[in-house]
Amino acid sequence: MSQDCPVKTILAVVGYAANAGVPPPELLRAAGLDPALLADPDAYLLPSQEIRVWAEAVRLTGDQDFGLHLAEWAARSSEHLFDVLTFAVRSCPTLGEHYRLAGRYIRLIHEGTYLSLEEEGDVARLVHGHSPEQIGPRHPVEGMLALALLLGRGEVGAEFVPESVCFAHARPDRVSEQERVFGAPVHYGCPRNELVLARALLERPQRRAELRLLAILDRQLGNLLSGLPESRRFRDVVKRCMMDELPEREPVVAVVAKKLHMSARSLQRRLQGEGTSFAEVLSDLRRDLALRYLQDQRISIAEVAFLLGFLDATAFHRAFKRWTGTTPAKYRLCTKGEHRS
Numbered sequence: 001m002s003q004d005c006p007v008k009t010i011l012a013v014v015g016y017a018a019n020a021g022v023p024p025p026e027l028l029r030a031a032g033l034d035p036a037l038l039a040d041p042d043a044y045l046l047p048s049q050e051i052r053v054w055a056e057a058v059r060l061t062g063d064q065d066f067g068l069h070l071a072e073w074a075a076r077s078s079e080h081l082f083d084v085l086t087f088a089v090r091s092c093p094t095l096g097e098h099y100r101l102a103g104r105y106i107r108l109i110h111e112g113t114y115l116s117l118e119e120e121g122d123v124a125r126l127v128h129g130h131s132p133e134q135i136g137p138r139h140p141v142e143g144m145l146a147l148a149l150l151l152g153r154g155e156v157g158a159e160f161v162p163e164s165v166c167f168a169h170a171r172p173d174r175v176s177e178q179e180r181v182f183g184a185p186v187h188y189g190c191p192r193n194e195l196v197l198a199r200a201l202l203e204r205p206q207r208r209a210e211l212r213l214l215a216i217l218d219r220q221l222g223n224l225l226s227g228l229p230e231s232r233r234f235r236d237v238v239k240r241c242m243m244d245e246l247p248e249r250e251p252v253v254a255v256v257a258k259k260l261h262m263s264a265r266s267l268q269r270r271l272q273g274e275g276t277s278f279a280e281v282l283s284d285l286r287r288d289l290a291l292r293y294l295q296d297q298r299i300s301i302a303e304v305a306f307l308l309g310f311l312d313a314t315a316f317h318r319a320f321k322r323w324t325g326t327t328p329a330k331y332r333l334c335t336k337g338e339h340r341s
Contacts, residue, residue, distance in 0.1 A: 005110045007043040010053050014038065015077070016070040020061040030056040046276060047112070048284060054139050065177040067143030072181065074143075075150035084224075085109065086151075088217035091210040095156050096202030099126055102148070105221045115148065117202075123163075124202055126195040135168045135295070135335070141193050142167065146181050149195060155206040162197050166190035170334075234270045235281050242285055250309040253278050287323045290316075294332045301328045 014024045025035040031052040037043050045053070058066045085105055092098040096117065103115040113136075118125045128144050130136045145165065153160045161183040171188035172178075178186045182195075241259045245251040256278070257267040271277055286308045293304045305316035320328050 005045050005047075005050050005112065007037055007040065007045060009110050010045065010050060011038070012070060012074050013053055013057050016066075016073045017057045017061055019073060020063065022057070022060045027053065027056055027060060030060060044274075046280075046284065047288075051137060054137060058139060064172070064174075065142075067139030067141070068146050068177050068181050070139075071143045071146035071150055074147055075154060084217055084220055088214060088221060089151065090155055090206060090208045091214035091217060092206055093209045093211065093214075094202060094206060095152050095160070095204045096124075098152060098155065098206060099148070099202070101218070101221075105225060108221065108224055113144070115144075119199055119202070122199050124197045124199040126197065128193045135291075136193070138167075138169045138172065141169065142178065145193060145195055149182060155208060156201070156204040157207075160201060160204070162195045164196045166192065166194050166196065168193055235274055235276055238267070238271065238278070238281055239285050242282055246289075246309045247307040248309075250311075251282055283319075283323070286319065290320055290323070290328070291331075294328055295335050297332070301332070304328065 014027060017027050018024055024038065028035045028037065031049065033045075033049060033053070037045075054066075058064070063069055085102070085108060088105070089098045089102050092101055099115070099117045103117055106113060106115045113128065113130055116127045118127060126145075126148060128141065128148070145167075149160075149162065164184050165178070165182045165186045167186070167188050168190055169188065175186055237260065238256060241256045242251040244259070245255065253264045253267060257264040260267065268278060271281065289308060290304060293299050293307060294301075299307075301316075302313050305313045308316060310316040310319070317327060320326075320331070324331060326334075
């Protein structure tokens with residue numbers, strides 16, 4: 001996950017964990033977050049913070065299929081969790097319009113993900129992914145596709161099932177829950193995450209279609225989307241300046257501050273106000289780029305180190321081990337194996 005997400009996006013995670021017996025303050029503290037964060041509707045989480053919330057929710061609940069079970073719970077509680085967008089998709093006349101509208105406005109839920117409907121011949125594919133492209137964490141990805149299916153099934157009938165389901169991540173130890181929820185063959189180590197559907201299903205009418213309400217909600221969603229700035233956070237501006245410095249040199253505060261026509265002290269203060277630091281932004285950027293570059297077998301590990309601005313491969317190895325707990329070579333080998341499976 002490469003972009004910040006609004007706190008409201010993880011309310012479903014916190015809510016389902018609470019339903020499973022984990023109080024929200026306990027979950028957030030375990031993830032290293034202030035529980036008061038939930039009271040601020042305008043707050044955002046860093047990608048690393050969002051991932052920690054998901055990881056701690058899985059650990060504390062002991063639910064190894066947390067994403068799937070959250071999706072089932074959220075489908076029953078959707079109108080309380082996702083507000084305008086939920087009412088809009090269920091007001092669409094057909095299942096196809098439901099998914100097209102969801103794809104247009106998913107950025108309101110999470111800027112770092114996308115949902116797109118592709119149609120060719122007799123087949124339709126509902127594709128979910130991250131921008132920039134990377135293999136997303138298992139539980140959020142499974143949860144998103146499961147929720148998309150369950151919300152659609154709730155509107156067109158229980159007999160709605162996909163032809164197959166594909167995930168980019170590795171196969172978990174057991175897949176019985178995935179097969180139960182999706183009701184179709186589930187594949188792993190695929191090029192992307194998608195529901196494969198019979199295209200004719202897109203013409204199925206939805207039981208709660210309301211065109212007049214849809215017109216009002218569509219306008220409201222459009223206004224909300226147009227009101228989103230290109231970059232919500234100052235840290236994203238800093239990150240773009242860092243990208244300009246790589247790979248020729250390691251970005252430093254003084255140089256980036258000069259590019260932004262401000263003092264190094266002011267830059268640090270602005271980042272502190274967003275709960276981060278120059279070093280953390282640089283580390284997050286390098287980690288995200290490293291994970292992406294290592295998936296390309298044509299780029300050597302030494303070249304990855306150079307592209308990230310490290311002085312040598314040894315420094316990159318140390319940093320990667322700190323980020324992921326494994327070495328670049330082992331990560332690449334694991335990724336290569338997943339794509340072959």
